[in-house]
Amino acid sequence: MKRQQFDHISLPYLLIAPQLAIIMIFFVWPAAQAIYQSFMLEDPFGLASQFVGFDNFREVVSSDHYATSAVFTLVFSALVAFLSMAIALLLAVKADGIIHGQSAYKIMLTWVYAVAPAVAGMIGTFLFDRSIGSLNHLLNATGWPFNPQLDVFDASFTVILVSVWKQVSVNFIYFLAGLQSIPRAVREAALIDCRNGFRRFWTVTLPLLAPTGFFVLVINITYAFFDTFGVIDTMTRGAPGGGTATLVYKVYQDGFLGADLGGSSAQSVILMILVLALTVVQFRVLEKRIHY
Amino acid sequence: MKATKTLLAAAAGLAMLGAGAAHAATEITFWHAMGGGLGETVNAIAKDFNASQSEYKLTPVYKGGYEETMTAGIAAFRANEAPNIIQIFDAGAATIINAKGAVYPVASLLNENGVPFHAEDYIAGVRYFYADSKGDMIGMPFNSSTPVLYYNKDALAKAGVEPPKTWEEFETIAPKLKAAGYIALSQSHTPWIFSENFHSRHNLQMANENNGFDGVATEIKYNNEHMRMHFSKAREWQQAGYFGYYGTKWGDNQKPFIDQEVAMWLGSSGSFGGLKSAAKFDFGTTNLPYWNSITKGEDYTTFIGGAALFAFSGKDKAENEGVAQFFKFLTKPETQFFWHKETGYVPITNAAYTLAKETGYYKDEPDAEVGIQQLNLKSAEWNKGYRLGYYVQIREVMNREYDQIFAGTKSVEDAFAAIEDGSNKLLARFAKTVQ
């Protein structure tokens, strides 16, 4: 950062104070408490607590259900990110090539961004309902004995579908913007050099879109980790067999519903470390982009 | 001119505030988990209580499901914002009862606030579940229910069978129901009906330390031959098309019964009111079946399920008096009878049960009496209840494993080994927190 700056002794502190105060009170302090709790064993009502070192972490890591949840989170995130990005990219490429009606398509493809995950989850619940769900009936009619209440695969299918549905819009916006920022000259040159549209996409467009793609990937992983909470809570609540509980949902189940503060705090801390790693990666890439 | 008007208005406002304060009723808050029609009934009772006197004003707040309500209460207690009364469900009883000093035991609260308490007033099945090992009641039983069998009369007539008393009988009628085009059975709460009440109905021990009443339990006894036998059978029935397992949600398992796909449904005696409005067919109610091979002909009682009301400690004397008055109002025979009639939950006092009998209610609705009759069946060593820490998560563990049994992805033996292991770990953790 080589830009010119003001020199003023007190003003910057004054400007940053409100933000800093809110972060200290409502983020740093509670987060510090979560870290502290992760080393303590405490009864739910907070009447007695004792220091247990890394016991909570050991129990979390050695638990089968935590492993199940970690694996599900990985698969779920990968699939949600991949599918919603693939669909969005396809739509963005097609929308980019169209002159008439592009803005209408843009509106029709972006509004889903505003739907709350919990609302999407509730509508999804109804669509997949055993007795009234149209999608359930449709899938059964295809010969798939669709049973999300019992079958982990089917249940995962429902939460993945709704999560993808919810995320296509955002990805579409980024990809379209990414495509449209490719200079006209480059596109025209590519058009002359390479007449096959499919090959042109793979050899010219996709590499140029890679930085956007990476950024979108990180956003999608974050989304799949955290923002799908509402979808899972309204649709499966982690069932069947604990097979659709993401790590965040498990923190909620154990700490919030199960009243095990120490154990769930340890899970929170593990998540914190994961997100930290993710953020470092994101930052690296963002920095690169700025110099790109 | 304008200024004086404003001043006058302000003065009038202040005067009114003052007047209001002089007569202000003591506010009592009550957090509960009764949604929908049940919530409306709770609201009706609260309004009646408020109308019946002017010293206290009770405000019920619906906090979501049982787990959410308990968590909200715990969070509020930790933040010194606890309500006066909180509804805690059976699985959470150990958590709140073991929190020494967090709750004001109901027996003492009543006695110390001018409402004499007599344990004998309460029906036997209700008396001990929320009491300590000495028999002193800690929570006030509220919505008390027990699992019963509902059956579609048309379906059973079509198959030419009678509702089963035992699981052995069930095995003989299930094929006939299937031939008549029905799945014979579904049930809505595997941990509650097929696990906890399975133990009571067959008088089997659930956990060490006298099911957790005498001390903090550290060993669960679920991994026993009878449970494994029952679940192996249930899995066989499921594969033969006699038993439908629709996941862990209550409504998902009840709906096929309402839709007449399933001929018999194991639900709560408290489901009666709702079922009556939803089912478009004639249905009957009878006791939860048991294995004759296990009980050798004995017909043991079931546990009282549902939830109880707990009073948080550390409140003003005036507020506690209000809570005592509300409990007194709640246990009046008339209130209990109203609650019983509206919801199907059992009356918790002998006087209320007598009143219901005297009014001839059971002549018109014999099914409404099944729950309470079942709770008055023979009681032996292991029918008083259970008190197990982190039991909400233990149920979660059970649900996860049962899901896998019925999805066919895990053997009954492996599932029960996992339940034993997971539950004992949780119990050990809980034991550490309360010592």
Added chain:
Amino acid sequence: MKNVKPLDHLILMLGVLFLLLPIWIAFASSTHRPETLLGEGLQFWFGDYFWETYSAVLLDNSGFTEQVNALLMLENSLVLGLGFSVGKIIISTLAAYAIVYFRFPAGSFFFWIIFSSLLLPLEVRIIPSYKVVSDLGMLNSYTGLILPLIASATATFFFRQFYKSVPEEILEAARIDGAGPFRFFVDILLPLSRTMIAAIFIIMFVVGWNQYLWPILMTTDESYFTVVMGIKQILNDLEGNRIPQYNKALALSILALLPPVLVVVVFQRWFVKGLVESEK
């Protein structure tokens, strides 16, 4: 490139259909009676009970205080959405200004503290957060509802990136004109950020409106219930006993998604710009 490509249109139409169909079914079904839905499943075309369902959901009071209806919940969601977005914009424009335009020793340290708040979403630190809010006596208040949500630095981050992209010459020119930090901010930087502010306002409004778990834990007073909370409650009620009111549940979901969707559709340009700019 200029010729009409039917296949491309077909793919785009399918995309539109994929996104629209669930909402279409939800809306169409909400205009039927619950008995119809229970008997025949969800509906693809409209029924005759639009007014009946929606006026009941919007206006029929429920709850102990007899004050809770969807209209009140929508109002609360509006307050939450607006309070959240306005609050966030005010504190984050100021903070980002300090970080980008001032040289002060603790600057980068503060930046990292603020930045750290992106690490942990509210869902996983919710119980300690609840305790903090109640210690401050903010339970059951809009302040308590909104402030902890503001404690995430997303908007600060956006504005920081945006300010960094403002050409240096502007500051130089302003300095030559003798503008101090205050005048530069109010007269030059804020007007320059207008579209950015609008964009972030829209995004944050949507985020605030859609909050789910926090309001559920935070509020015990029925008069603070939001419409997304209503979704959770109505789902709990469906688990209950009576004939499930599918039509009302779906109507509530339509009411809950309509305002933020309208905002995003109407202010489409700003909103897209906001998202895209924030990426840089």
